[in-house]
Amino acid sequence: MQVPHLIPDRAPADWRDFFALTKPRVMTLVIFTGLCGLLAAPGHINPVLGFATILCIALGAGGAAALNQWWEADIDAGMKRTAKRPLPSGKMSREAARDFGIALSGFSVVTMGLAASWLCAAILLVSIIYYAVVYTVWLKPRTPQNIVIGGGAGAFPPVIGWVAVTGDITWMPVILFLIIFMWTPPHFWALALFVKTDYAKVGIPMLPVVAGEKATRRQIMAYSLLLLPLTLFPMFIPVAQGGTGRIYGVAALVLSGLFLALAVRVGLRVRAGDDDRMKPEKQLFGYSVLYLFALFAALVVDRWLLMAGGAT
Amino acid sequence: MIVEEAERKRIIAARNKALALVLLGFVVLFFAITIAKRSGHSAAETKAALEGTTAGAGSVAH
Numbered sequence: 057m058q059v060p061h062l063i064p065d066r067a068p069a070d071w072r073d074f075f076a077l078t079k080p081r082v083m084t085l086v087i088f089t090g091l092c093g094l095l096a097a098p099g100h101i102n103p104v105l106g107f108a109t110i111l112c113i114a115l116g117a118g119g120a121a122a123l124n125q126w127w128e129a130d131i132d133a134g135m136k137r138t139a140k141r142p143l144p145s146g147k148m149s150r151e152a153a154r155d156f157g158i159a160l161s162g163f164s165v166v167t168m169g170l171a172a173s174w175l176c177a178a179i180l181l182v183s184i185i186y187y188a189v190v191y192t193v194w195l196k197p198r199t200p201q202n203i204v205i206g207g208g209a210g211a212f213p214p215v216i217g218w219v220a221v222t223g224d225i226t227w228m229p230v231i232l233f234l235i236i237f238m239w240t241p242p243h244f245w246a247l248a249l250f251v252k253t254d255y256a257k258v259g260i261p262m263l264p265v266v267a268g269e270k271a272t273r274r275q276i277m278a279y280s281l282l283l284l285p286l287t288l289f290p291m292f293i294p295v296a297q298g299g300t301g302r303i304y305g306v307a308a309l310v311l312s313g314l315f316l317a318l319a320v321r322v323g324l325r326v327r328a329g330d331d332d333r334m335k336p337e338k339q340l341f342g343y344s345v346l347y348l349f350a351l352f353a354a355l356v357v358d359r360w361l362l363m364a365g366g367a368t
Numbered sequence: 369m370i371v372e373e374a375e376r377k378r379i380i381a382a383r384n385k386a387l388a389l390v391l392l393g394f395v396v397l398f399f400a401i402t403i404a405k406r407s408g409h410s411a412a413e414t415k416a417a418l419e420g421t422t423a424g425a426g427s428v429a430h
Contacts (some may be wrong), residue, residue, distance in 0.1 A: 104401060
């Protein structure tokens with residue numbers, strides 16, 4: 057009878073674990089906004105170079121996510137929402153995650169430089185450092201305003217997509233950056249409101265934990281109020297420089313109006329008790345994801361129709 | 369945790385196959401990028417076109 061040879065070790069990490077390390081769900085939004093920046097920009101880009109640009113944005117985001125999980129493995133282990141990730145669940149060594157993150161980040165930046173431009177590569181590098189170091193290491197464990205400043209990391213993809221086509225940072229990519237920057241706090245705080253106990257348990261000073269629910273709800277309303285006029289700014293940019301028309305304007309007004317309405321509902325609400333199911337907060341969080349997809353899709357559709365009409 | 373060697377080998381083989389595919393993908397990608405760069409349509413060309421000059425066009429042809 058053949059006796060199986062046993063090794064006293066954990067199973068090696070599967071390729072799926074490495075894939076999970078890149079936070080694929082978050083990456084979807086990053087890829088989409090980057091692609092929209094690229095498609096809405098005035099000018100042309102070779103489809104291969106466009107594909108390489110988006111791929112590099114995805115790889116850079118994946119690398120930054122891996123470095124984030126390497127640094128926060130202990131914190132993730134203490135939170136219900138993140139305890140099943142590859143590192144806290146013991147499927148992978150911390151060194152493997154770190155090396156994977158560094159390799160992916162380095163490769164994405166160099167390839168971006170070769171495929172698109174070194175300006176794009178520089179912006180990608182800044183966004184990776186912003187997320188993996190400024191947000192993860194420095195801001196997140198120190199200040200309840202972590203997500204406000206750190207949110208900038210997720211706002212770079214449309215800028216990179218835009219610059220890959222035009223070669224320049226103009227007003228339009230800056231506005232796209234600011235839209236995501238302003239969208240991030242209400243999006244994330246809506247989530248933080250219903251996973252507050254998780255953050256409190258691991259000592260992360262998220263706004264609801266430190267300043268309380270009332271202050272968080274007020275700030276959700278304030279950022280949503282600022283977001284609405286900001287999303288209308290692209291209408292005031294000349295079309296030749298990437299500005300938009302009425303289709304985007306109507307879409308932005310309707311989408312942002314609904315966002316504000318949901319935010320006001322959350323903002324004026326008082327939790328019913330410990331068994332409150334936080335339905336409005338969950339609705340705002342779910343809608344915020346859909347909102348960003350729809351807003352950027354409207355931007356691309358509007359730009360394409362303008363270009364097809366010969367407005368550029 | 370005790371892991372059977374057969375299971376360990378299976379995981380490593382799957383990982384190696386995935387890595388080989390990724391590397392092959394990158395070879396194809398770099399080949400395609402090189403060809404695309406030689407045929408133009410880069411950001412430098414677009415910028416030059418928008419500015420009404422041809423300064424950027426030559427730089428991608430080399």
